[in-house]
Amino acid sequence: MTIEGNGVLVTGASRGLGRALAEALAAKGARVALVAREPGPLGDVVDGIRRRGGIAHAIAGDIGDKHAIHRIAGQAQGLVGEIAIAIHNASTLGPVPLRLLLDTECEDLADVLETNLVGPFRLTKILAGAMALRGAGTIVHVSSDASVEPYPRWGAYGVSKAAQDHLSRILAAELADTGVRVIAVDPGEMDTRMHADAMPDADRAQLQRPADVAARIVAMIEDGEHAQSGARLVAPNWRAAEAVS
Amino acid sequence: MIARAFQRVASREPPSELPTAVYALRTAEVPRRDVRLVVIDRARDDSYVTPFGSLVGLLRAGDLVVVNDAATLPASLAGATAAGQAFELRLSAPIDGNRLTGVLLGPGDHRTRTEHRAAPPVIAIGDRVRLGAAAARSIDARVLGAIGRRVELRADANADELWQALYASGRPVQYAHRPELLPLYAVQTAYAARPWAVEMPSAGRALTWDVLLGLRRAGVAIATLTHAAGLSSTGDDALDRALPWPERYELPQRTIDELARAKDRGGRVIAIGTTVVRALESAAPELHAGSGIARLRLDGAYRPRVVDGLVSGLHAPGESHFDLLSAFAPRARLERAIALAHARGLSGHELGDACLVM
Numbered sequence: 001m002t003i004e005g006n007g008v009l010v011t012g013a014s015r016g017l018g019r020a021l022a023e024a025l026a027a028k029g030a031r032v033a034l035v036a037r038e039p040g041p042l043g044d045v046v047d048g049i050r051r052r053g054g055i056a057h058a059i060a061g062d063i064g065d066k067h068a069i070h071r072i073a074g075q076a077q078g079l080v081g082e083i084a085i086a087i088h089n090a091s092t093l094g095p096v097p098l099r100l101l102l103d104t105e106c107e108d109l110a111d112v113l114e115t116n117l118v119g120p121f122r123l124t125k126i127l128a129g130a131m132a133l134r135g136a137g138t139i140v141h142v143s144s145d146a147s148v149e150p151y152p153r154w155g156a157y158g159v160s161k162a163a164q165d166h167l168s169r170i171l172a173a174e175l176a177d178t179g180v181r182v183i184a185v186d187p188g189e190m191d192t193r194m195h196a197d198a199m200p201d202a203d204r205a206q207l208q209r210p211a212d213v214a215a216r217i218v219a220m221i222e223d224g225e226h227a228q229s230g231a232r233l234v235a236p237n238w239r240a241a242e243a244v245s
Numbered sequence: 246m247i248a249r250a251f252q253r254v255a256s257r258e259p260p261s262e263l264p265t266a267v268y269a270l271r272t273a274e275v276p277r278r279d280v281r282l283v284v285i286d287r288a289r290d291d292s293y294v295t296p297f298g299s300l301v302g303l304l305r306a307g308d309l310v311v312v313n314d315a316a317t318l319p320a321s322l323a324g325a326t327a328a329g330q331a332f333e334l335r336l337s338a339p340i341d342g343n344r345l346t347g348v349l350l351g352p353g354d355h356r357t358r359t360e361h362r363a364a365p366p367v368i369a370i371g372d373r374v375r376l377g378a379a380a381a382r383s384i385d386a387r388v389l390g391a392i393g394r395r396v397e398l399r400a401d402a403n404a405d406e407l408w409q410a411l412y413a414s415g416r417p418v419q420y421a422h423r424p425e426l427l428p429l430y431a432v433q434t435a436y437a438a439r440p441w442a443v444e445m446p447s448a449g450r451a452l453t454w455d456v457l458l459g460l461r462r463a464g465v466a467i468a469t470l471t472h473a474a475g476l477s478s479t480g481d482d483a484l485d486r487a488l489p490w491p492e493r494y495e496l497p498q499r500t501i502d503e504l505a506r507a508k509d510r511g512g513r514v515i516a517i518g519t520t521v522v523r524a525l526e527s528a529a530p531e532l533h534a535g536s537g538i539a540r541l542r543l544d545g546a547y548r549p550r551v552v553d554g555l556v557s558g559l560h561a562p563g564e565s566h567f568d569l570l571s572a573f574a575p576r577a578r579l580e581r582a583i584a585l586a587h588a589r590g591l592s593g594h595e596l597g598d599a600c601l602v603m
């Protein structure tokens with residue numbers, strides 16, 4: 001799918017991978033509508049993109065808030081027009097330090113699901129219909145290897161990401177033949193604030209830079225042949241997959 | 246779009262040849278999946294009532310369904326003059342940069358019928374006003390134009406701030422027949438995209454994805470246009486007589502291509518809602534991709550050039566939209582169909598049941 005000239009929505013765009021994706025997509029000529037809870041850091045991202053000649057708009061909103069979803073989608077399409085690419089990047093670990101499931105409050109699990117699973121579902125419900133009638137669109141769910149591996153203490157997050165992976169696959173099946181592509185991407189371990197919150201003792205030198213991961217995800221968006229609808233892709237393996245094919 | 250018609254009906258005596266009961270369609274909101282369809286088919290003698298999903302079987306392979314994909318704005322905003330006099334601004338057109346176009350109503354809310362609302366404060370070009378309910382969310386604006394109750398404002402805010410304030414403070418435009426406050430999602434279709442409509446393009450409300458994908462599987466093509474559905478009532482008699490005002494629309498090239506293909510293969514063009522009729526018939530006969538202004542006023546004398554059939558809400562005789570429907574079927578047929586809808590307990594209004602006229 002072409003990125004230049006298209007409207008793109010990125011959630012969780014004030015930091016880390018979301019920010020890197022916003023910058024990479026804007027650099028390719030997309031009009032990016034960026035969502036984050038805190039207007040301050042988000043404004044810095046928007047200002048940076050505009051200084052480099054890109055088109056970016058800020059939307060303050062919490063993807064985990066049921067009542068915010070139609071506002072977010074409305075503001076985004078008011079500001080950048082039809083959304084051709086939606087990237088569900090915002091997510092929460094829940095309380096840190098991470099806890100065993102048996103020590104996790106029920107409400108904390110519910111909150112994590114609300115942000116990481118139900119929020120993307122609600123937003124897709126609003127955006128995917130218009131994509132399907134236009135016959136084109138890409139929806140990206142940012143996943144995690146915690147959705148596949150049962151890491152102790154990653155319970156709430158892992159459960160939410162596993163469910164989001166399946167949400168992605170079922171949406172892809174239901175939207176087959178509409179022109180809407182739905183993929184999930186495990187970005188791999190990155191040097192982000194979320195990673196530091198979860199694993200404060202990690203060796204940051206061993207971690208990927210968000211900008212490098214964002215470049216691979218942008219390549220996936222552009223390459224419908226190798227990133228087909230319903231796929232769950234692992235970003236660190238992307239170049240390898242390209243070479244093999 | 247039905248509210249104005251309802252208010253007119255309620256304030257007028259029905260024509261004497263029909264029983265009063267015919268006009269009293271219920272106003273209850275019908276859940277999208279429970280919407281019923283009154284089918285008024287010129288090829289048949291009698292109308293009948295069927296679940297909305299039957300649309301899939303009623304259309305033929307090769308037909309083309311055209312929807313209005315405009316999302317509905319939270320177009321009602323509380324405001325105050327510099328002197329602190331309250332008003333309600335109802336947007337009448339899409340937002341253009343940092344410019345807002347709309348109509349002022351006096352203090353109060355939609356529970357008071359628009360024609361009974363207090364007059365808005367007098368506002369002059371150059372005045373400053375404040376928009377938005379709570380102080381933290383409000384934005385200031387300057388009056389660029391004021392003709393009676395119609396105003397054009399320029400927000401002292403960038404686009405991001407304006408849209409943030411609009412969605413934080415604005416509410417869907419509503420009318421007195423439905424006192425409870427509607428959430429924004431209740432006035433969106435399942436395929437809404439850019440927020441251009443100030444009232445819901447409600448004929449598409451029952452088009453669930455089950456129905457839309459069913460139509461596709463049945464070989465029915467679906468295409469979109471974007472039409473900035475405007476206000477159906479302002480409460481000002483002189484203004485209301487001129488409604489609908491010219492409204493902006495945009496026709497994508499792919500829709501023009503689909504229309505040509507449908508005509509080539511002998512398929513019918515079914516408009517979902519009067520806004521689609523208005524856009525397509527205003528654009529006819531030479532359809533070009535891009536933006537246009539719909540100025541056409543439809544009535545029983547109009548013979549559609551592009552559209553062969555229409556899905557609409559239910560409109561009783563005497564309503565302006567009933568006149569519009571009569572461009573697609575004889576009045577007597579429509580009157581009998583509305584009597585049937587009434588007898589079967591169907592709901593009128595923008596959140597009610599529907600009809601297919603073809």
